[in-house]
Amino acid sequence: MKTAILPLTILLLASNMASAESDTSSDEFEYLETPVAEQIDDLIDDDRDGVINARDLCPETPLKAEIDNDGCATYVKTEQTMQLHILFANDSSNINPAFLSQIRSMAKFLKDYPSTSIELQGYASKVGNHKYNQKLSEKRAQEVQSALINNGISHSRIQILGFGDTNLEELGDDEVSHAMNRKVVATVVGHKGSVKEEWTIFNKIEK
Incomplete structure (x- = not known):
């Protein structure tokens, strides 16, 4: 009986393989190209x-x-003010080295606000000739102007105005009042727009 089953088993296997090969011929599909998104x-x-x-x-x-x-x-507008106040010795337009740091700070401020300009106002005390004091006040302003130019500020951004011994803040006739009136002053207002930052999950808290 065993010898009869073995040939039958082989016959069935051969039949299944043949049918499988015939079925693969029908597994053919038409190729569809991948659509292109417009x-x-x-x-x-x-x-x-x-x-x-x-x-x-x-x-x-x-x-x-x-x-x-x-x-x-979104921009946030900011405003800063810088003042210059330089005193001079009697009948002199030489800048005391003690005031050079003020000039450097003003030069840096003008660089930070490149759209601004500066008006240097020179003064003299009520000692001596009025016409002489007028020229002296202008010369003092010119010396400060030269110092700013030496610190990288363009000549076109600096204006000079000499008041001589007029429009003085200190009206006394004592030596202290005269000393306070020998000066060059300026006030510059700088405007700048800074970007308002938005909080995100990537922001870090400063520790």
């Missing part, structure tokens, strides 16, 4: 502000800036 708008966000290029009115927004719906940053 992108109408530019969905790229070059400045990474969360607003796509297609509707970004400010395409170069600084990183971390708080923006509006048009992709434009």
Whole structure:
């Protein structure tokens, strides 16, 4: 009986293999090309502000800036004031070295606010000839102007005005009042707009 089962088993296996080979011929499908998406708008966000290029009115927004719906940053206007007050010896336009740090600080301030200009107002005490004092006050302002230029400030941003011995703040006739009136003064107001930053999950708290 065993010898009869073995040939039958082999016959069945051969039959199954033949049918499997015949079935593979029918497993053929028509090739479909991958569809290409037609992108109408530019969905790229070059400045990474969360607003796509297609509707970004400010395409170069600084990183971390708080923006509006048009992709434009929010700016906060700041204002700073710098004063210059330099005193001179009697009948002299030489700048005392003690005031050179003031001039350097003013030069740095003018560089930080490049759209500003400065008016140097020179004064003289009520000692001596009025016409002479007028020229002396102008010369003092010119010396401060030269010092600012030497610190990198353009000549076009500096104006000079000499008041001589007029418009004085100290009206006394004593030596202290005269000393306070031998001066060059200036007040500069600088305006600047800084970007308001937006909090994100990547912000770090300063420790």
